[in-house]
Amino acid sequence: MSGKLRDRHTPDKMDAWARLQRASGVVLSRVEARLKADGFPPLGWYDVLLELQRSEGMALRPVEIEKRTLLAQYNVSRMIERIAAAGYVEKRKTAEDGRGVMIHLLPDGEDLLKDMWPAYKRAVEAEFSIHLDDDETRILWHMLGKLLP
Template sequence: MSEPNRATQAAWAALISTSRKLLEAVEAALKSAGHPPLSWYDALLELEKAGPEGLRPFELKNRLLLPQYGTSRLLDRMVKAGLVERQDCEGDGRGQIVVISEQGRSIRRAMWPIYARVLSDAIGSKLTTKEAMKLTRLLSAL
């Protein structure tokens, strides 16, 4: 196994540092606007995209790349807040389907402008469209 070269190490450090800063900026903006955390937005978006069929908790876990216990706690909080509903899964007595509620749709829509503003300020104002597309290609190569 070879040691990563300096350029690889620098790229890794920049990627992690920038990612952390951007996530912190989104989290802070959502919090200051009185909204739930970014993980809630991501879950609501995935459930909204799934439509009325909803998702099994393990499917949501895979889409969010969270550990099982993290997804369970997230769903418990979101159910308690009335943003999602758990329904029994037909044909599987132990299984559940999670669907977004109307309140969940409303919250997700209200969160987006704050999220979008941070993306525009932090990325869109610093990179041209061509540069952003190049960055996307470079990151996709990883």
């Protein structure tokens, strides 16, 4: 070995992939824990309600929710049932297809979004933002953008 010290391990792309997955899971778990400690439902609920709020007519088919949130279909179906049971959304049959359903955001769901936002923002700041300076944030944003369609 030469006179200069080498890293004990030089990461390759698989190492980076694994670290990205671990970091994402750890940060999401910590954000979820903070929301729970503040008395809020899981982060997935926020994501579903937000996508409904952003949509035309504040309604989406379950498959559209699945695509927009990147949750697995079986998770989306169960989550929608729980969110509906809590009174934040309503399932309605579609006019053009009697078997199809649309998920509609209810006023209580909009209120929950407004109430959750400050706690969610604080949690992201504490578990993510505080660890990055402005340059690192910009670099990470660009790097992750390369992975998106």
